[in-house]
Amino acid sequence: MENWGLITYRTTSLLFDKKISSLQLKKGVAYVVCHELAHQWFGNLVTMEWWDDLWLKEGFATWIGWFAVDKLFPELDVWTSFVTEDMPRALTLDALRSSHPIEVAVGEAEEIRQIFGEFGRIGLICLSLFLIVFVDAISYTKGASVIRMLSSWLGVDVFLAGTRRYLHRHKYQNAKTLDLWNALSEEAGVDVGVFMHLWTKRVGYPVVDVVSLDEVTIEVRQSRYLSTGDVAESEDETTWWIPLNIASSPSALTLTDKTNTFKLSSSVFKLNARQTGLYRVNYSIDILKTLAEEIKKGKDGILSDPTDRIGLLSDAASLSVSGQKKTSGLLELLRAFEKEENYFVWSKISVILSNISSAWFEQPMEVRDGLKALHRHLFGPLVAKFGWEMMPGEDDQTTLLRGLAITNAGIGSDPETVTEAKRRFWKLVRDDDAEVLHPNLRRAVYGIALRNSDGDGSEEYDAILKLYEDPTLSPEQKMTALHGLGLVQTPELFRRTIELSLDDKRVRRQDTGYIYAALSKNSTSRITFWEWLTANFDAIESRYSEQSFIFGTLLNYSIEGLGSHQRIQEAENFLKRRNTKAYQRALDQGLESARIYSRWVERDREDVAAWFNKEGFI
Ligand SMILES: [Zn+2]
The missing domain is CATH 2.60.40.1910 (Immunoglobulin-like)
Structure with missing residues (x-):
């Protein structure tokens, strides 16, 4: 939080130790620090006139935050990361009828909370598991993307000079979007407001x-x-x-x-x-x-x-x-990438496969096996190439690519990857050998261990639970373990995870999002989770009465993956009977997304099955 002269952080957004932290956390911490510092100018020195112009501080702090990280740590390649991980959140949300313009008319306090809530919903899993910032993908990420589009068209130097003009003119005062366009226009000699106002005042793209x-x-x-x-x-x-x-x-x-x-x-x-x-x-x-x-x-x-x-x-x-x-x-296009070497490109491929697998979760086993085979085909060779151990002097992108390859080969049930993951998992938990599993690999390995247990998964579950409750582990590693407990495969372990999530002494309420997000995305547990949520709706809602946006996020996640048209309709009928005003926007977006995925599968399921057959994946 960017209080003037007293910036405050969640511990997971500030503490980094290169020996025990993941590289995702390194980037995340660098970014959050730069974002909050940027607010000293955008938000504090010049403050938006009213919440309608929230993007003036958040869109800018997001863009400047990444701009600064890029200067400080060019090896992180943050603009490629922005295109891969951040822009899609804005593009996905803004492709819904239930989206809103960047400059959104805000009347009462509840609406402000709803707008802040959106980013958390989308960012919780995609951005980084460890940076839950409950803010809005439109004001933040679409805002930053619009700034990036304009600054690259004007040239960054001209853009920054215009921005300085805006800050000097409005310092210690309030400003509106038009004030920014005016300062930039004077600097550039072009009336940018004429064409930019549509990008901020109209919904969509x-x-x-x-x-x-x-x-x-x-x-x-x-x-x-x-x-x-x-x-x-x-x-x-x-x-x-x-x-x-x-x-x-x-x-x-x-x-x-x-x-x-x-x-x-x-x-x-x-x-x-x-x-x-x-x-x-x-x-x-x-x-x-x-x-x-x-x-x-x-x-x-x-x-x-x-x-x-x-x-x-x-x-x-x-x-x-x-x-x-x-x-x-x-x-077919994915197959053109078999020789690809860039981590971010592979990361995009991984997200695409994950989205298809998630939407196709109730399709015949044969087709789902085809998807697994495609995972193995694309990512297996990368695991063989990079192995499990870091090389001396290895760059960050290679380390990240190794983790991504192991995750996806594991999803594809690649036998060698599964065997090695299980061996390392037991060495970590039985021999307490932390060296055996790099922090970047832990999330992948917990998932592989639970999905491929030789028993009912309870031994693996107990081991991950022990890691979560180990007070000597870093907050990031504890949250990785907590997320792992949401990857359960049996009803009994599902019940234990739910019980744990309701125990305030063992899981802080602000951390329960890690569990619920994992249960909603997990194709084995997501329907049971939704049934549990509706059966206990009033009790769960009241647990989050002070943080309705968290409850909205939770509902959005679980509705999005409901799959069948009938289930979506039942969910809508169920919710219609309740007072959902405090998180209506999140619900509308969840229902709309669920329908989009459901229609996608209906439309293309035969097309996909035929392709897997033709290409020999099934
Ligand atoms: Zn901010």
Whole structure:
């Protein structure tokens, strides 16, 4: 919390020890410290006039926070990380009808709490398990993404000079979004407010459809992107200002109409170079095929920057959810990455596979086995290449990639990975040999141990519980163990985890989110968890009466993964009978997401099964 002159932190957001902490925590701590320091200017020196302009402090502190970490620790490659882990949160939330504009009209205190609540819901798992910051993905991450888009278009130096002008002019006072646009416009000599106000005042963002008219001419068309894929004319009235940033084309082209044609200097191109723009790109199949060939060329292709490969994957994944592309096409695209070396690109691939596995959790075993086989096929070779031990002088990205590879090969039940994970797990807990398991690998190994137990999992469970209750372990390691207890595979262990979560003496209420998030994502326990939650609704709700946004987050997580249309309908009927005003936005977003995933599976389940068959994965 950024109190002026007295910044305060949760211990897990501040304490880092390179011997016992994970690399994710290193990045997280560096970022949180820089974010809070940035608030001394954005928020404290200049304060927003009212909560409508929350983004003026949070969007800026987010962007400046990463900007500072990038200067201090360039090896962390935080902008690639931003494109991989942060932007998708804003893009996913803002593709829902239940989203809201960056500048959102805020009336009463409850609404402020709801807006702050959103980030926690989405960030809890994706950002970092250990940085639960209950804030809003739109004000924070969409805000920061809009700043990044504008600053890269104006040039960072011009942007920073304009920002200094804004701070000097409004110091020790309040300011509005228009004040920022005015200062930037004076510095840049361009009226930025004219095109930027749509990005902050209107909900959503565009998808840009691209087709080739001839070798060097493309036609580009923009419309609002919705994950439901069914935008109505009345919802598509905004014409956004879109910097096209075409890799391989030197001129700065912008799309300012609904449709336009552009001449390029090459027939091989990609829009939104380095993913600085906040939009999706939907290429025609022939352009996509050319781009898949570019991926295989590695450093010699036009997609040599990892952010461009990540952007391509990210867009392809979203367009398959919304039905503008087939999921089999996405799976085909993944195979172009077999020689990939960048950690963040693999991290994106891992998220895509995890989303498909999560949505497909009730599909026939044969198809789910196909997904496991694809995990093994892609990640098994990486485990073989990097092994389990850190090399002397190894860079952070390699260490992270090893952990990611082991996690995914474990999900794919890769026999060698499972055997080695179990061996190390027992060595850690029986011989108390902390050296055997690097902090980056623990989360993966707890999951593998529980899923592949030789017994009913209770021995592994007791061992992880003991780690959680070990007072000598760091807060991060304790939370990793607590999360592990939500990866249970049997009804008996589920019951024990629930009991533990209700015991205030053993688990602080603020930490129960780790357990509930894991139970909601766990495909074995998520339906039982929802049934337990509805059966005990009033009691659980009253436990969080002071923190309704945590309860909203919890509901959002568990509703999102309900799967069948009938279950979603029952959930909606159940909730309609209650007073849910305090966390209505979280509920609406959860129900909308659940329906999107359910329709995605209905639409593409045969397409995916056929692809696995054709490619020999089942
Ligand atoms: Zn902040």
